[in-house]
Amino acid sequence: MQMGHYLPRGLPEALHGLASLALDLRWSWNHGADDLWQAVDPDLWRATANPWLILESVSDRRLDELTHDQTFLQALQRQLAAREEHFQAEAWFTSRYGATFSGQIAYFSMEFGLSESLPIYSGGLGVLAGDYLKTACDLDVPLVGIGLLYQQGYFRQALDAQGGQIEFYPYNDPTMLPVVPLRGDDGEWVHVRIELPGRTLSLRSWRAQVGRRTLLLLDSNTLLNGPGDRGITSELYGGGPELRLQQEMVLGIGGWRLLEQLGIDCPVCHLNEGHAALAILERARHFMRCTGESFRVALCATRAGNLFTTHTPVVAGFDRFPPRLFARYFQDYAAELGVPMEELLALGRCHAGDAGEAFNMAYLAVRGAAAVNGVSRLHGEVSRGILQSLFPRWPRHEVPVGHVSNGVHMPSWDSAAADALWTRACGKARWRGTLQKLEAALRQIEDEALWRFRMEGRQRLIVFLKERLVRQLRVRGASGEQAGEGAEVLEPDVLTLGFARRFAEYKRTNLLLQDPERLLRLLGHRDRPVQLVIAGKAHPQDREGKRLLRQWQDFFGRPELRGRVAFVEDYDLVVAGQLVQGVDVWINTPRRPWEASGTSGMKVLVNGGINLSELDGWWAEAYTPEVGWALGDSREHNDVAGWDRAEAEQLYQLLEQEVIPCFYRRDESGVPREWVGRMRESMVQLTMQYSSNRMLREYVEMHYIPLAEAYRRRTVKVANELHQWYGQLQQHWARMHFGNVVSNRTGSGYYFEVQVYLDDMPPQAVAVELYADSAPGRQPVKQALQRGEPLAVTATAYIYRGSVPADRPVEAYTARVVPLHAEAWVPLEANFILWHR
């Protein structure tokens, strides 16, 4: 792939460096070059903050002037040198694994939220993926992103005069986006082709630069395709199941094909949510073509390098396709893989033979991965529950789903003031290594400095909000004067609560509205006032979400409020950035356990905001009383309406009795010491832990490195062995059974002798274990037994022996047989299990 200079237009030679700066989305978090763009075109810079757009728009005359501006040229050279230096500096991954790791990690995601200037995301999943790429740049993890370039992306929001949501789908003009066509070494624009029923779909490829990382994007809007197909990559999360399947084929199949076409060696393929699971099939298909092996062997060989991250807390959240639809699209593909359609469908089903069962992308992802993880500790647990059906009779805690808690890219979410504060305390390179020394440094900051920092953060938010509100009001038809008055609402010294999120039912965005009169009293209190800032979109087809939105708008219309509230339209990365930098308290009220992780609350940490949240997602593991406030009782509740009322009551009480008094309790110098103490603990204890730096290092250490090694070990020979092993398990499992099981008390333990009849299966293919469930105060026990001599009567039965501690009754133990192979993940790759009782 050509990575050299791309020139958008006839740039004078002295300014060529501007193109590489403008195309590098690193400007979305590193603001070193801001002055440069400001100098090129101050008006455009203020309006868009998008260097690429500035470069595409600025006049030739201005460019010519700049070539004679020595100050400008020197500043440009300095920025280019700084960028080069940044890329050359050793970062965590290179110093640790640089010498041993080869190839790239392919990171697939349906959306990427990197910057407003590249609007190809809708919400949390995309923002996470964007933060992930940026962190891969910081830590120099060799990772390449794969996604779709949407012509319209996700909708943009405005409100009408009645508070109803209006949706816009502005066209993404690729020449105005910071992406360039991906060209091969011969200069030809790289195209990828995939087969759809009766036709071939052509896909254009694009490249976005994220520091030293690359994001590859595909789109179908080329004249080579029919008019219907040109729109496949038009909208994000629009259309019905067929369009979704087409998009997921483009992402999974097209994406993997692109990597192969470019010759990028990817030992690890990371599926960020199930949307891209078809990459598993394409990876196996490619392996078949290279080696001539069967599909099953190829799947076995390649799955060793696949990682699946699930973000869904309920079964209904998985993408599922009607089997007829899937079969229509995969008829030829199945033939090419040499497997019957039923076998392909079975990969996406819980019950292989159930012809009515839909094709579930998460199931395919589990069946084609070597590791599966949820995105918070609680979500790991929840996911083990919802994926348990794929591992029948295995104890819930052994369902092979772990967790890596999400984190956010702090350099993208900190304010300029926060950046300065942290830099003074911890240095400039603080997010590029491990984070061990930061805590002590932060504890040195004085209360007064922290409080001043907080006050200024809130004040800047108010300035932003006023400008935004004037604009919103003008668009809705207010005169300049009316709009000015309408925006004279918020005050710089008032406790500011905020939240921004999707208006979806489970987010319970209206929990605070359960008792509107009480909320009014709270906001309008004369001595201890409170103000509230809200943003969020409802999915265009979500009527309940729209109802919640309107409920807030009705409330905002109450004259008694006298402007203690603001709703910011069109929640996006910019709005999110401003809110998390400015609010004092971030409120989150999802219905447990529906929030897989939630990341918006993590973004306030670095800026000194404090969380008040339901004990769900990340907060369920992060919360302690020193760092914030918690809602709920760490349990799920069936009486939804009743529990909502109870939690609303809890929320009002928390605000009235703890949060508000704490904020207004000042000492003689005007500093709320207790508040600042909580702020400091939240910053010190949580910022590093919920940074994407920690998250990505965990993915590398727990998954990427082990998977890459496993994948390299899984040669054709090993894959064939595993395939044969699996065949034996399949053949003999149903006829395997236990003989006598006896136990004796011996000193401090129980001694067991267990007879197992293996039905001709080689004994090294299985393990016999004693198992005891967890008991109050006790972990579950799993103890492998030693294989002894064969039983005299038959050569395929053995005695197994071993001891376990006698810290629980002997009946608590039971024997079981499970598959065993040094190179296999059990039960992920072989879910057989036989219990004695």
Ligand SMILES: *Cc1c(COP(=O)(O)O)cnc(C)c1O
């Ligand atoms: C962080 C972020 C999200 C995710 O927020 P949660 O409600 O915590 O899931 C969604 N949208 C935008 C624009 C964000 O910045």
